[in-house]
Amino acid sequence: MAEAILVPQVGQDLTEATVVELHVKLGDTVKKGDLVAVVESEKASFEVEAFAEGVVINMPYKEGDVAEVLAPLMHLGQPGESLEGAAVSATQSSEAQAPVSAEQTTIAPAASAITAQAEAQGSTDGWRRSSPVARREAAARGLDLASIKGSGPGGAVVQKDVAAAIMASATAHRQGGGALAVRTLREGQGSPIICIHGFGADLSSWRGMVGTLPVGLPVMALDLPGHGASAHVGASSFAEIVACVGESLRDVAAGIHLVGHSLGAAVAAALTERGDLDVRSLTLLSPAGLGAKVDGDFIEGFLSAQSETALATWMRRLVHDPEKLAPVLVRATLAARDTPGLVAAQRRVAAAVFERSTQLFSLGRALDRFLGPCTVIVGRKDVILCMDEVAESVPANAALHRLPAVGHLPQVEAAELVQSLITRTVRAAG
Template identity: 55%
Template sequence: MAEAILVPQVGQDLTEAKIVALHVKLGDKVKKGDLVAEVESEKASFEVEAFAEGTVIHLPYKLGDIATVLAPLLLLGEPGEAVADARDAAPAVVGPTAAMPVAPQSAPGDGILRSSPLARRLAARNGLDLRRFAGSGPKGAIIRRDIETRMAAPAFGTAALAFRGLKAGTGDPVVFIHGFGSDLSSWRPFLSHLTLANPMQGLDLPAHGASPPLDDADFESTVAHVAQALTEQGLDNVHLVGHSLGAAVAAAITLHGKPRVRSLTLIAPAGLGPRIDGDFIAGFLAAQSEAALSLWLGGLFHDRASLPQAMIRATLAARADGQLAAGQKRAAARLFEGSTQLFSIREALALYAGPCRVIVGIEDAIIPAAQATGLPGHVALHRLAGVGHLPQVEAAPLVGRLVMETVRAAG
């Protein structure tokens, strides 16, 4: 089935965008992350990045056309595949998600990598990947200062973690940290449930998404790398929102002092007790077919029928070269021993004094919700009935409201 790369929404309340550059033509093979087009509004131009792989089988617009926002910009499929009606194509997924699915629609801003021409030239000249930057320019654009700051920073581990601006704003940023097997793009559908004015960013944990694996990828070193990466991004004060392993990392970062964590929202957090479904971790990492992967990923949901096919396809595509899964297997060996978590965040929660919420699904089959007991009195606990390991998906409106309340409670 053909997948559509959509025309991004280039500003609030805008319904059209001009095609100012097309970097592909019919028959071209497109890889995930390739720059396929540039569009512009009255105020700015934006680059459109592919979040799926395939052959360009349909280009409904030509250079200079005025395109409709969220309409198909191009269709990807198999060579020779015909699409009778572009509206029948599924919107392309936003990225691989083993611990959180991607909704099959595109949220405003999906696929946009904003950067100035000078920043692009500097990055290319120095072999830097713009996808690893959080921009400090207008609407989160990557500008010259961002490139020069990274070039002046000391060497970081084996390589820098991938960052991406998810939404522009003002004030202290909200940084989202995904769970084991997922990546930062998995948060994009959830952002539609937030009306915060703060800028929002995501990062890929080591051996996830665009971040390289680390030789010392146990829990403590992972936390140290993430804390250092946040500091190197110039983030002195942050609100952290984490899911599963990412929630545990977020909590442990508070012990580092830098950056200053103004609020914590922990969704289905690891690290509150020893138990985890080790069979799920092993089965997920070993699965090589849609049939096998669908059986394991279904366990993330209370209602297994909620598992989207796009999530399965994206996960398989992300691990096609074997490197991603291999890195995650090495990380899992340092984080878990069978069905035992080899780390705890209870000390961090006891010492953290800022606004903090823990949100768990009562039907969580991966990390038992019963472990979220005996929390410090200042930590708010929300137990959601009929929800599994993905509260931010299965109860997105409620979780969105709780995240906003936590951030705003920090003042």
């Protein structure tokens, strides 16, 4: 029997969601718990996990499409099975299992309804069709929707079209100085929390903790040069990375709270010295730049791995307890490498900030001078950085938390504690 993974209901009053990311393709084998997609509403982003297992036999949507909630996002079946004539059951990928009839699993994709609506309206009303997410991100970046070619249903501008426009703008700037991919993960009021990922990751790594960060504040994240949607933005030094991030954040808000991991933590600290950003607080997870040493073998092994088995072997070094490294994280990292030039771009970033096992930058002076609330969180079992060097380099004005039985990913191995410390740091800023 084919299983339908449904588009989750992402809000009581919302009837549609944008398919932001697809982590599987037709013919892929999916296991229970695998991350298969990310959908986005006007208010938040949601990861869609498989609550069944099988082979992907049908995918009515592509990235950027606007989907009806509770419509099939994809179908899982047996190898060689087709959807036509197959009995279908519905699996809702959210905690609340809503009753769905067999008739409901055959809902036509939202694209048909939107196209019909667009045809009925005609093109004389002067209104450019766009998704709520696309409108919000275009407004945040100062982009005119009329200048963006839409690839969605009925020619609508969707999130990936805005992202492409941002990328085109970035590549038009000088190398290392263009705009980066910045995305709103949660709407809110007040000074936003800006999350900056570490080397080899991307902004999607923060999605799991969005809902637990201080309620009411917006949460945003960006892709560093050479990573994610910013893969084509180059940087030849740590200073250029910082400059690129700073330029991309300068007009985001009057005040910001920075949360960074590893390389992203070093960038966050360095941003406080620019003078044109109002940084209210810093939370630094396993920060690079405090000490000279880095595991150069890990950097090379991580970049060279081409199979899931090899990549998992190196990524286990990021955690003290291998069981804390979810297989879906490894598969998502490997799938991201399908982006042309991504690994080569990350090699260039690595060459800019590391020389074998030596870090080529330091954030010690920046931390010494920062007067706002600052929290540094490290794992005592971190083998990527030298924790003795890090601990000795944290200035007296920063709060240092050394977590037992935790490696380089405290946000994974001690998630609740880390989220509590982030909340405390943000609130201390007033």
